[in-house]
Amino acid sequence: MAVWISSIALGGAAGALLRWAIGHFISTQTSRPGWWATAIANAAGCLLIGLFAALPDLPEPLLVGGFCGALTTFSSLALDIAMLTMQGRYRLGACLALGSLTGGAGLVVAGLAMGGPL
Secondary structure, eight states, X not given: OHHHHHHHHHHHHHHHHHHHHHHHHHHHHOOOOTHHHHHHHHHXXXXXXXXXXHSTTOOHIXXXXXXXXXXXXXXXXXXXXXXXXXXXXXXXXXXXXXXXXXXXXXXXXXXXXXXXXX
């Protein structure tokens, strides 16, 4: 049990650091608004979780529960959508919501396909 918990914690720390790095890069190196970082982190996490789920013999607690769980940011996505809506940017908020959900599902499928037959 201790190894399982440690794996999740280690993966979570790595995923959280990558999420922070994506946000830091977007905010300091580009002129893109902050919601881009959320969209990129979620897209990467969806692709990776699909790939990890399809590949046998991977440490699932480390990669799926820990790393991808911390990398993807549903609460940040919800905040970004709410802020866009409160700013009156309804169309952009709806596109971000719909694109994140459908795009995320599509990327999970792509990751599963990359891992080979289930």
